[in-house]
Amino acid sequence: MTIIDFECDTPTKEAVEDTIRLIHEGRGFDKEGYAQLMAPGWAAQIGLSLAEFNEAKQTIGLTGLALKLCEVDMARAMSDADIIAMLDAAGVAHACIGNAGRRASNEDVAKLAAKYPDRLIPWFRIWGDEAEAGVAKLERGVRELGCRGFEISSYREERYINDPVYWPFLAKCVELGIPARITVGVHLLSDRAYDFAHPKHLDELAIRFPDLKIVAGLGGWPWIPDMMAVAMRHPNLYVDIACRRVKQILSPGAGYDALLYYGTRVLQDRVIFGSGWGTSMIPLAQLVKETDDLPLTDTVRAKWMGGNAARVLGLG
Secondary structure, three states: OOOEEOOOOOOOHHHHHHHHHHHHOOOOOOOHHHHHHHHHHHHHHHOOOHHHHHHHHHHOHHHHHHHHHHHHHHHOOOOHHHHHHHHHHHOOOEEEEOOOOOOOOHHHHHHHHHHOOOOEEEOEEOOHHHHHHHHHHHHHHHHOOOOOOEEEOHHHHOOOOOOHHHHHHHHHHHHHOOOEEEEOOOOOOOOOOOOOOOHHHHHHHHHHOOOOOEEEEOOOOOOHHHHHHHHHHOOOEEEEOOOOOHHHHHOOOOOOHHHHHHOOOOOOOOEEOOOOHHHHOOOHHHHHHHHHHOOOOHHHHHHHHHHHHHHHHOOO
16 A cells, blocks of 8 residues: 655754744744644643743743744754655655645755655645736746645635635646645634635635646545535545544544545545644654554555545656
8 A cells, every 4th residue: 555645744944944934924823723722732842831831922922932933843853864764664655745834935845855756745835915926936836846736725815715816826737737735624813714714615616627636635624524515526626634633533523424434435536645743743653553543445545545645646
């Protein structure tokens, strides 16, 4: 069985530098919604108790704490060789990079992937408000840098995923023959509408761009039944389960029943494994191992773990 990680964090020095840049631009992860969920893990990384972390929020603010996290991340940044060793230890043959929550610049992502072209698959990300200039950058990213997919996280821009600002980018993806991965599901930014990434909005995009391979990143929770319904309508719409622990998927009442039902039947050719290990702060090898507990036949598991991703990515 070939394993492909559709969202693999690469916490290199360059990735930390780009994270710092985004924080200073007001586009970082230093937001209250993230802090509410991630505070215990963040506090532990900085060396604080949860109480101390919450106290620090009142004194230096979330931005100050986020920059402290970046200091820790910089001190333990992975080398390029470390990343490949991590993939080897987890039994991962190929990994998509540049499409995780925290990642390096498009140029640095492409440079890393070029060192290991048989292992790493670079994705391109840009803000929708860059308009025509952004579309030109996307084309350059594919034709010159070698990027092989386009990532959209619309909620970060306070847009719905079917916002017309993205249409020229998606049309260019069709022209270039690359997939688009669009984050779908509830997000953690509590200063904006919670449903910017509702899967129902993918329906319009799949109708408008029927030849575009679209991957619904992060699976669409808590609207999993809607996600499955939209996917059944469109043969080029796939769903990845990045940042979702197997124990979450299997927990009664967690909301993943429809994924397990339809994903092992009519949609078995359209579910894709992704780890998102940097978000969950769980080692990649452990997350891969946990998939042994999924109630899948060997045939379906092979599809989820790599076969479906290979088809989306055009891997032989």
